[in-house]
Amino acid sequence: MNKLLSSIVGAVLIVSPALPAFAQTDTSASARNFCARIGSNLRVEIDQRIAEREARLKDRRAEREVKLNERREDRKERLEDHRERRDERRDEHYAKLMERATTTAQKAAVASFQQAVESAVSSRKATVDAAHNAFKTGLDTAIANRKTSVDAAIATFKASVRAAVEKAKADCAASVDPVAVRNAYRTSVEAARTKFRQDLVAIDKIRATVKTLQDTRRAAIKKAMDDFKVAAEKARADLKSAFGR
C-alpha cells in the first residue's frame, strides 16, 4: 500500500513541471484562433448581430407609434361621442326646467342656471383639453428625446466595438502576443458595454419626466373638476332659491 502511494506521489512530482506548459499550449491555441477569427469573419458577425438588434428596435418603435395612435384615436372618438351626448342631455334638462318654470322670475332663473352651467362646462372642457394636450405633447417630446439619446448611445457603442475589433486586427497582424490581444479586446468591449449601460440608465430618466407629466395632468384635471363642482353647486343653489325651495 505504502509502495503504491509513493509511486503515485512520485509520478505527480515528475509530471508537475510540465503542467503549465500544457496550459500555455491550450491558451495559445485559443488565442491564435481568436486572431484567425478576427482576421476573417468576426467583424461581419458582430455587425450582423448589432444590425439584428437595431431592426428589432426599429420594429418596436413602429409598434409603439401605432399602438399609441390607436389608443389616442379611440379615446378621442369616445370623448367626442360622450360630449355630444352630454350636450344633448343638458339641453333636455334645461328644457325640462323651463317647462316647470311658471313665473317670469323662475324662467329667468332657469336661463341663468343654463348660462352658469354652460360656462362651467366650457371652462372645464378648456382646462382639461389644455392639460390633456400638454401631456400628449410632453410625452411625444420625451419619446423623441429618448429616441435621439438611444440612437446616440447605440452609435457610440457600435463605434467602440468596431474600434476594438480594428485594434485587435492590427495587433494580430503586428504579431503582438495573441493572449494580450484577446485580453485587450475583451477589456475594450467590456468598457463599451459598461458605457452603454450607463447611457441607458441616464436615458431611463424619462420615467421621471413622464411621472411629472402625469402628475401635472392629473392635478389640472382634478382642479378643473373641483372648480366645476363648485360652479354647478352654486348654480343649483341659485336655481332652487328662485323656485322657492
Add this chain to the structure above:
Amino acid sequence: MKEKEKFEAVLAMAISRMEAGEARAEILARFPDFQKELSEAFRIADRFSLLGKDIKPERALLEKIVQEIGAVTPVQEKRFSYISDNSKGRWLFINPFQIQRIMNTQMKFVLPLAVLVILAGGVYYFNQAGSPEFAAKTAEAPLSQGMPAGGDSSVREMVATGEAPSTGNPDEIVADIIASAAQEDAVLNEAAADGDFATYDSAVLTEFGQISYE
C-alpha cells in the same frame, strides 16, 4: 345612520339603478363617498358571474343526492319503469303522470289563454300611452316623479339609449351633470397609461449589451 347601514342603503339603490340599466360609471359617480366599496361590490359580482359558469357539483355529492332522493335508480333498464307503471321508487308529491295530464289537458287551454290576456293587456296599454288622454293624466303627476307624458320623442330616444329622461329636479340634474363630467374624466384619465409607452423599447435595448462579441 351608521356607516354600515348607510352603505347597505347605497348598495340597494345602486343595485336597483343597475337593474334599471344605468351604467356603472354613472352609479359610481352618484355615490362618490362609496365609490371604493361599490367598485369592490361590482368586481365581486362580476367574479361570481364568471365563476358561476364553471361551478359543477362534486360527483360524490351528486351520487349522494341521487341515492337520498331515491327517485333515480342506478339500474339503467329500470330508469323509465314508471312508464309501464311498475315503478318501485318512491312517489313524488305530484307524480310524473299527474304532471303529464295537467300539461296535456288543463294547460293546453289555460296557458294560451294567459298568454292572450297578457298580450291584449300590453297592446291596450301601449295604445293608450300614446293617446292625449293618457298624456293628460300622466302630466298631472308631479314632475319630480320623473316620467313625463308618453309619446314624447325625446323620451323614446332616451329610453333607446338606456338613459332615464330628465326629471326637471335641480338636484338630480346637477348630480347628472357632475356625473357626466366624472365619466369624461374617466376616459381622459386612460391617457395616463400612455406614459408606459415611453419605455416600450427597453427590453430590446438591453439586448445590445448581451450580444456576444467573440
